[in-house]
Amino acid sequence: MESLYGTPEIICFCKNCVISNQRPRSTIEFKHTSSDKKQTMGFDENGICDACKYSQVKANLIDWKLRESKLIELLDKYRKNNGQYDVVVPGSGGKDSAFTSHILKYKYGMNPLTVTWAPHLYTDIGWKNFTNWSHIGGHDNLLFTPNGKLHRHLTRLAFLNLLHPFQPFIVGQRIIGPLLAAKHGISLVMYGENQAEYGNDPNENFDPTMDQKFFTEGNPLEMKLGGISIKDIIKSSEFTLQDFSPYIPPSAEFLEKQKVVVHYLGYYLEWDPQECYYYAVENTGFEANTERTPGTYSKYSSIDDKIDMFHYYTTYIKFGIGRATYDASQEIRNGKITREEGVHLVNKYDAEFPEKYFKDFLEYIDIDREKFIETVDNARSPHLWEKVNNEWKLRYKVSNKNHFDS
Structure with a gap:
């Protein structure tokens, strides 16, 4: 049955965790036991995912003391003793960026400038944690808020064309660190963990720096945002190329000329999101939400933006x-829960609709409920979804039996 997004038509789940082979950007081949057709999915022959x-x-093969010594060597190379900033830490003041900036400053003696690409719509707890990052955590911060009119337009396009309302935000969030580092004469940028840890190209886990492929050359007018080139967006709107400046990645050549390098702290220190949370609570005034996030059981991860939960819903x-x-x-x-517990949590919460901020989301991208439903239903891949008694159901769900069960 057809897959709309180039994911494997045969669906299976990791035998160790609860992720499926439908996760995008997986790279390793795996042979299904009932077929000789190879599927690109990031699983090995035993049904274990890359992550x-x-x-x-x-846990077993990395010498973390050696990695930390390499971190100290790196920081010493860029450390300034004249009162100037010596590292940029991008983030929102969430648990991960709060951990990264605080430990760099108070354990390793760096002078970080924290920079933030503003959320679409701050939540109350998100704004509180952001301000606590400076007021309690003790950091200087630059809050960058992109052209709101353009950002709403791009978010709308991304939802309607890609069912990916977070795409413009992700682009801006990823390049704000290097861009502002170059502007302020700071050579080192430090992000938290590398997303490769969760199933992207596994080879990236063994490189401490951000993949240079992201910093592309070429005509910025051909860059696509929301599934449409900047050139075509300009043709059909009042926006100019200058309006898109914060979304256009700097070239690798430009960063090299400016002597800007981008590293991941998770390469040097053993990264554990829960431990980051405990550290941030103790040291930066970070607070979990008072209620769990719709679509999951967690109260402390990605809680700063009202649009965030629609990213996960899509x-x-x-x-x-x-x-x-x-x-x-x-x-x-990370050994916090068992697979059996994970299966229960996924089947209980994964399908939950984020009703709380639905009205805010519709108003932000200027569509009505009917258009939302139409766009969502058109994006359902036939190999994943079927209609039963006029209700959409996943054809396959994770279970405790084995990773091929429906």
Whole structure:
């Protein structure tokens, strides 16, 4: 049956965690036991996903004391003793960026400038944690808020064309660190963990720097945002190329000329999201939400933006992978919960609709409920979804039996 997004038509789940082979950007071939057709899915021949395999590498094969010594060597190279900033830490003041900036400043003696690409719509707890990052955590911060009119337009396009409302935000969030570092004469940028840890190209886990492929050359007018080139957006709107400046990645050549390098702290220190949370609570005034996030059981991860939960809801529609799947998978790998518990949590929460901020989301991207439903239903891949008694149901769900069961 047809897959709309190039994911494997045969659906299976990791035997160790609860992620499926539908997760995008997987790269390793795996042969299904009932077919000789190879499927690109990031699983090995034993049905274990790349992220779970790397978690074992982290636990057993990496000398973390040696990695920390390499971190200190790196920081000493860029350390300034004249009162100037010597490292940029991008983030929102969430648990991960709060951990990164605080430990760099108070354990390793760096002078970080924290920079933030503003959320679409701050939540109350998100704004509180952001301000606590400076007021309690003790950091200087630059809050960058992109052209709101353009950002709303791009978010709308991304939802309607890609069912990916977070795409423009992700682009801006990823380049704001290098851009502002170059502007302020700071050579080192430090992000938290590398997303490769969760199932992207596993080879990236063994490189401490951000993939240079992201910093592309070429005509910026051909860059696509929301599924449409900047050139075509300009043709059909009042926006100019200058309006898109914060979204256009700097070239690798430009960063090299400016002597800007981008590293991941998770390469040097053993990264554990739960431990980051405990550290941030103790040291930066970070607070979990008073209620769990719709679509999952967690109260402390990605809680600063009202649009964030619609990002995860759309991954559930396109790939059958919701927020609870992502949360449970990493907690299984880190030994916080069992796979059996993860299966229960996924089946209980993954399909939950984020009703709380639905009205805000519709108003933000200027569509009505009917258009939302139409767009979502058109994005359901036939190999994942079927209608039963006029209700959409996933054809396959994770279970405790084995990773091929429906």
